Amino acid sequence: xxxxxxxxxxxxxxxxxxxxxxxxxxxxxxxxxxxxxxxxxxxxxxxxxxxxxxxxxxxxxxxxxxxxxxxxxxxxxxxxxxxxxxxxxxxxxxxxxxxxxxxxxxxxxxxxxxxxxxxxxxxxxxxxxxxxxxxxxxxxxxxxxxxxxxxxxxxxxxxxxxxxxxxxxxxxxxxxxxxxxx
Numbered sequence: 278x279x280x281x282x283x284x285x286x287x288x289x290x291x292x293x294x295x296x297x298x299x300x301x302x303x304x305x306x307x308x309x310x311x312x313x314x315x316x317x318x319x320x321x322x323x324x325x326x327x328x329x330x331x332x333x334x335x336x337x338x339x340x341x342x343x344x345x346x347x348x349x350x351x352x353x354x355x356x357x358x359x360x361x362x363x364x365x366x367x368x369x370x371x372x373x374x375x376x377x378x379x380x381x382x383x384x385x386x387x388x389x390x391x392x393x394x395x396x397x398x399x400x401x402x403x404x405x406x407x408x409x410x411x412x413x414x415x416x417x418x419x420x421x422x423x424x425x426x427x428x429x430x431x432x433x434x435x436x437x438x439x440x441x442x443x444x445x446x447x448x449x450x451x452x453x454x455x456x457x458x459x
Contacts, residue, residue: 399420
């Protein structure tokens, strides 16, 4: 009976193991990614700041979340939050080129938070940031659809991930962001 209890506890601990114990060889701030304008975004420039990374797409049903991402940016940028939009065609819902995406975001949502170039976010061709996220946080860091969110803490590690259905201004995300900013 005692052995069954020990085995049972070991199984439970395995399933509830937190990814916060991941052995990060690199942190988020060690990477670079190209901006939508073609410049390099050195993520080290964001060191010590929480970053909400969101893979976006112009033709997705969740595209209206751009408004909420912009709202988050305006509300918390002076406190240190970075909102980073990562346009992606990994789900076949993005425009053909960076200039079209940039124009779409400006005209329709007046976006002024940082945007990357169109980037793969899953599979073998995923950008190294997304491969790093999967390696260090597991499958829950792999976008399941557009507007999937990865929240990076001030240490450059993944704090949490949020499904596409979770609005960027949801209480769940706001509470986590505010706890990271304090």
